Amino acid sequence: MATDILIVDDEADIRGLVAGILEDEGYGARTAKDSDEALAAIESRRPNLIFLDIWLERSRLDGLQLLEAIKRNHPDVPVVMISGHGTIETAVAAIKQGAYDFIEKPFNSDRLILVANRALETLRLKREVRDLKQRAPIAQKLVGRSTVMNQLRQTLDKVAPTNSRILIVGPSGSGKELTARIIHSASSRANGPFIVINAAAITPERMEVELFGTEGTNGEGRHVGALEEAHGGTLFIDEVADMPRETQNRILRVLVDQNFLRVGGTTRVSVDVRIISSTARNLENEIAEGRFREDLYHRLGVVPIRVPPLAERRDDVPGLVDYFLDQISQGTGLPRRRIADDALAVLQSHDWPGNVRQLRNNIERLLILATGDPDAAVTASMLPPDVGSLVPSLPTGSGGEHLMGLPLREAREVFEREYLVAQISRFGGNISRTAEFVGMERSALHRKLKALGIG
Numbered sequence: 178m179a180t181d182i183l184i185v186d187d188e189a190d191i192r193g194l195v196a197g198i199l200e201d202e203g204y205g206a207r208t209a210k211d212s213d214e215a216l217a218a219i220e221s222r223r224p225n226l227i228f229l230d231i232w233l234e235r236s237r238l239d240g241l242q243l244l245e246a247i248k249r250n251h252p253d254v255p256v257v258m259i260s261g262h263g264t265i266e267t268a269v270a271a272i273k274q275g276a277y278d279f280i281e282k283p284f285n286s287d288r289l290i291l292v293a294n295r296a297l298e299t300l301r302l303k304r305e306v307r308d309l310k311q312r313a314p315i316a317q318k319l320v321g322r323s324t325v326m327n328q329l330r331q332t333l334d335k336v337a338p339t340n341s342r343i344l345i346v347g348p349s350g351s352g353k354e355l356t357a358r359i360i361h362s363a364s365s366r367a368n369g370p371f372i373v374i375n376a377a378a379i380t381p382e383r384m385e386v387e388l389f390g391t392e393g394t395n396g397e398g399r400h401v402g403a404l405e406e407a408h409g410g411t412l413f414i415d416e417v418a419d420m421p422r423e424t425q426n427r428i429l430r431v432l433v434d435q436n437f438l439r440v441g442g443t444t445r446v447s448v449d450v451r452i453i454s455s456t457a458r459n460l461e462n463e464i465a466e467g468r469f470r471e472d473l474y475h476r477l478g479v480v481p482i483r484v485p486p487l488a489e490r491r492d493d494v495p496g497l498v499d500y501f502l503d504q505i506s507q508g509t510g511l512p513r514r515r516i517a518d519d520a521l522a523v524l525q526s527h528d529w530p531g532n533v534r535q536l537r538n539n540i541e542r543l544l545i546l547a548t549g550d551p552d553a554a555v556t557a558s559m560l561p562p563d564v565g566s567l568v569p570s571l572p573t574g575s576g577g578e579h580l581m582g583l584p585l586r587e588a589r590e591v592f593e594r595e596y597l598v599a600q601i602s603r604f605g606g607n608i609s610r611t612a613e614f615v616g617m618e619r620s621a622l623h624r625k626l627k628a629l630g631i632g
C-alpha cells in the first residue's frame with residue numbers, strides 16, 4: 178500500500194524533485210502549489226506526511242499559517258518544513274508550532290529520505306502506542322492445538338495475503354477480533370493502521386459520523402472517520418449486524434464505489450481500505466427478519482470464517498490456561514501459579530459461555546485471589562465458585578449436601594453419573610479418550626454409561 182505524501186511548494190521544479198525522490202523510494206506522492214490546493218488535497222484524503230515550503234509565494238496562506246490550519250484539523254499528521262537560505266529561525270518557529278522537522282534547500286536526497294522515514298516511523302509508533310493503550314493487553318497469537326484451530330490457522334494463512342473482504346462469525350469472546358488482527362498483521366497492509374469500530378457500542382445517530390467523519394464548518398471541527406483513518410490498512414467492523422439500515426446502505430455504496438462523502442460534505446473521499454467484519458448473530462436470520470441487507474452480506478463476506486465456541490474445542494483449554502498464566506503474571510507481576518490436574522479437569526469441562534475471554538478473566542481472578550504458598554499448585558477447590566460448580570458434588574466440598582442425604586448406593590450412582598458426564602464433555606464426547614483417562618476399558622465404560630442411563 179503506497180504511503181501517501183503531500184508536497185506543498187510554489188516552485189514546480191522543487192515539487193517535482195521531492196516527489197521523484199520519494200516515489201523512487203516506493204512512496205506515493207501528490208503535490209500542491211499553494212495553500213488552497215494543499216487544503217483541497219488534504220480534504221480529498223488525509224495524507225500520511227506533508228512536506229511544506231515555509232515561504233509559499235502567490236498563496237492565500239503562507240507556510241506557517243498553512244501549518245497552523247493543518248495542525249488544527251489533523252494534529253497527528255507529521256509536517257516537515259522546507260526552508261530556504263536564511264529561514265532557519267522561521268523553521269525553528271515552525272517546529273515550536275508543531276512541525277515535525279525541517280529540511281534546508283538545497284537539500285540532498287539522503288537527508289530527505291531519512292526525514293521522511295523517521296516522520297512516518299514516528300507516526301506509526303504513535304498509532305501503535307495509542308492502539309496498545311486502548312486495548313491492552315492484546316495478544317497477537319492464536320493459541321490452541323485442536324483440529325478446528327489448526328484448520329482455522331490454515332485458512333488464515335491462505336486468506337491473509339489476499340485483499341479479500343472477510344466476515345468472521347463466532348460467539349462473543351471467542352477470538353474474532355484477535356483473528357482479524359492476525360489477518361491484518363499477516364497481510365501486505367501490516368504497516369498500515371488497524372482501526373476498530375464497534376457497531377454495538379455506537380448509537381445509531383453517531384454511527385455515520387464515526388464511520389465517514391464530518392466535514393465541519395469553515396474548516397473547523399472536522400472529524401476524520403474510521404474509513405479515512407484506516408486508509409492503507411484494515412477497518413474491523415465489530416458486530417456488523419448492529420449497524421443501522423441507513424448506514425448499511427451507505428457502507429454498501431462505499432464497497433461499490435470505493436469512495437464516500439463525509440457527513441455534511443460534498444467532496445468525495447477515496448480510500449483504499451480492507452474491510453473485515455464480525456458478528457455473533459446469525460446473519461441469515463437477520464436477513465430473513467429484514468434487519469440486514471442481503472447484498473451487503475454477500476459483499477462483506479467474500480470469505481466467511483467461523484471461530485468456534487470454546488466448548489467445541491476443549492482440547493485448547495490447557496494451552497490457553499498456560500498461555501494466560503504466563504501472560505498475566507508477566508503483565509501484572511503476580512506470581513505464576515501451577516494448576517493441579519483436578520483444577521485443569523474442571524476448567525476443561527466447564528462450558529464457558531463467555532468463551533476465551535471468560536477463561537482469561539477467570540485465570541486473572543485466580544492469580545489475584547489465590548491464597549497459600551505461591552509454589553503450591555492451585556487445586557479444584559480453590560477455583561472461583563461459578564467455575565467450580567461443575568465439579569461433581571462431593572460430600573467434602575460445598576454442594577455435597579444432597580449426596581449426604583442419600584444411601585451409599587444411590588449417592589455413588591449420582592456421583593458416577595455427574596463425574597462421567599463431566600469427563601465426557603471435557604473430552605468433547607470422545608469415549609476412547611474418556612475411557613483412557615478414567616482408567617476403564619472402552620467396552621466397560623460403554624456398559625457403565627448404559628447402566629447409568631447416559632448417552
Ligand SMILES: Nc1ncnc2c1ncn2[C@@H]1O[C@H](COP(=O)(O)OP(=O)(O)OP(=O)(O)O)[C@@H](O)[C@H]1O
Pocket residue numbers: 314315316318319320321347348349350351352353354355356415457500533534537
Ligand atoms: N485462541 C486464542 N489465543 C489467545 N488468546 C485468545 C484466543 N482467542 C481469544 N483470545 C483472547 O480472548 C480475549 C477475547 O477475544 P476477542 O476480543 O478477539 O473476542 P471477540 O470474539 O472479538 O469478542 P466480542 O464478540 O465480544 O467482541 C482477548 O483478550 C483475546 O486476546
